[in-house]
Amino acid sequence: MATTQDRQLVEQWRSIQNSYFRTAAAIDRALEAKFDIGLNEFEILDLVAESVDSACRMKALGERTPMTQSAVSKVVDRLEKAGLVSRATCADDRRSLYLELTDAGRALHSDAAVEHRALLKANLGE
Amino acid sequence: MATTQDRQLVEQWRSIQNSYFRTAAAIDRALEAKFDIGLNEFEILDLVAESVDSACRMKALGERTPMTQSAVSKVVDRLEKAGLVSRATCADDRRSLYLELTDAGRALHSDAAVEHRALLKANLGE
DNA sequence: TCAATCTATATGACACGTCATTCAATGACA
DNA sequence: TGTCATTGAATGACGTGTCATATAGATTGA
Numbered sequence: 001m002a003t004t005q006d007r008q009l010v011e012q013w014r015s016i017q018n019s020y021f022r023t024a025a026a027i028d029r030a031l032e033a034k035f036d037i038g039l040n041e042f043e044i045l046d047l048v049a050e051s052v053d054s055a056c057r058m059k060a061l062g063e064r065t066p067m068t069q070s071a072v073s074k075v076v077d078r079l080e081k082a083g084l085v086s087r088a089t090c091a092d093d094r095r096s097l098y099l100e101l102t103d104a105g106r107a108l109h110s111d112a113a114v115e116h117r118a119l120l121k122a123n124l125g126e
Numbered sequence: 127m128a129t130t131q132d133r134q135l136v137e138q139w140r141s142i143q144n145s146y147f148r149t150a151a152a153i154d155r156a157l158e159a160k161f162d163i164g165l166n167e168f169e170i171l172d173l174v175a176e177s178v179d180s181a182c183r184m185k186a187l188g189e190r191t192p193m194t195q196s197a198v199s200k201v202v203d204r205l206e207k208a209g210l211v212s213r214a215t216c217a218d219d220r221r222s223l224y225l226e227l228t229d230a231g232r233a234l235h236s237d238a239a240v241e242h243r244a245l246l247k248a249n250l251g252e
Numbered sequence: 253t254c255a256a257t258c259t260a261t262a263t264g265a266c267a268c269g270t271c272a273t274t275c276a277a278t279g280a281c282a
Numbered sequence: 283t284g285t286c287a288t289t290g291a292a293t294g295a296c297g298t299g300t301c302a303t304a305t306a307g308a309t310t311g312a
Contacts, residue, residue, distance in 0.1 A: 002239075009246040010172075013149070016250075020146045021192035023139070040298090046136075059260065066147035071299055073262060078298095095260040095307045113128075120135040124142075166268090185290060197269055199292055221277045221290040 023123040030119055035112045037082070040067065042116060044075050045109045048085060048099050056096035058087075084108060149249040156245055161238045163208070166193065168242060170201050171235045174211060174225050182222035184213075210234060 028039040037045070047064055051057055058076070062069050076099065079085040084105035090096040101109060154165040163171070173190055177183055184202070188195050202225065205211040210231035216222040227235060 005247075006243045009243055009250060012250055013246050016142065016146055016149075017192055020142055023142075025192075038298090056260090062260095066143055068300060069261075070263080070301080074298075077262090090260095093260080093308075097261070117132045117135055120139050121131075124135060124138055164268090182290090188290095194270060195291075196271080196293080200268075203292090216290095219278075219290080221275095223291070 019124070023120070026123055027116060027119045030115055031112055034115060035108055037079075037084075037108070037112070040071070040075050041079055041082075041084075042109075042112055044072065044079060045084060045101070045105060046113065046116070048101055049106070049109050049113075056090040056093060057098045059096060061099070079105070145250070149246070152249055153242060153245045156241055157238055160241060161234055163205075163210075163234070163238070166197070166201050167205055167208075167210075168235075168238055170198065170205060171210060171227070171231060172239065172242070174227055175232070175235050175239075182216040182219060183224045185222060187225070205231070 024039055027042075031037055031039060031042050035042075043065060044061065047061055048057065051060070058072065062072050065072065067075070076085060076087065080087060083102055086100050086102055087097045088100060090098055150165055153168075157163055157165060157168050161168075169191060170187065173187055174183070177186070184198065188198050191198065193201070202211060202213065206213060209228055212226050212228055213223045214226060216224055
């Protein structure tokens, strides 16, 4: 039995979906076209750029994103392969890794961030 | 330069992401476990169930979901393979197809919808 | 100190979504 | 009516995410 509340819930859900997908797709295309990285790659880059402390961060990253641990690992693979990030072993826990932006990574991030924020504004702000 | 507005935008965006991912994952797991269909499959089923008219619908479906045309086509493949939906050719435009729920599809949908709405409520309604 | 257990990350198999392309049917217009 | 462009849908190659597992290092407790 479809109650009014049910319909409202479904509406709300579809609205979130649309908001999410349309925005994500727009950003992804733009970043891909201009900087040759996908949205997930940028978001990891963004998180790394945000972390001022040099704590061991692979783990911390996993807690700040809805991505799976293994997804994060593969995104970092690509970022590393692209020379934007580097993995460094952790002195106090040799299982852990912390990530650093390379110079190229820092440069790309600061350009891409402008684009990213602008598209967020265009898609969410309005 | 990270303005306050930028940070707010990023916050808003991450909140949407979390809301979307956490809810989607919860629903997906539940539907998978109890009814052996994924969230996308259910959403197509839901759209077909909603359509009272018998217009040619593959196309219409594509307009009501953020999924790609080809994604919809593959989801319908699976639904058809599972015996929940059937494709019928359209008399007035033989390129088009319209979809119908089978009896099994209707039955599964009405059970799964209850679960779906409940999880939406739990995750969004809060 | 040595097992047992736990934790951080990586990896391989697999599922699914996307893009580009294909194919058939339709429409438009000379 | 015959060509050319357009449209609805399906398909194959490919990239990326997920799950389950593997591996190496840490921790606990006897």
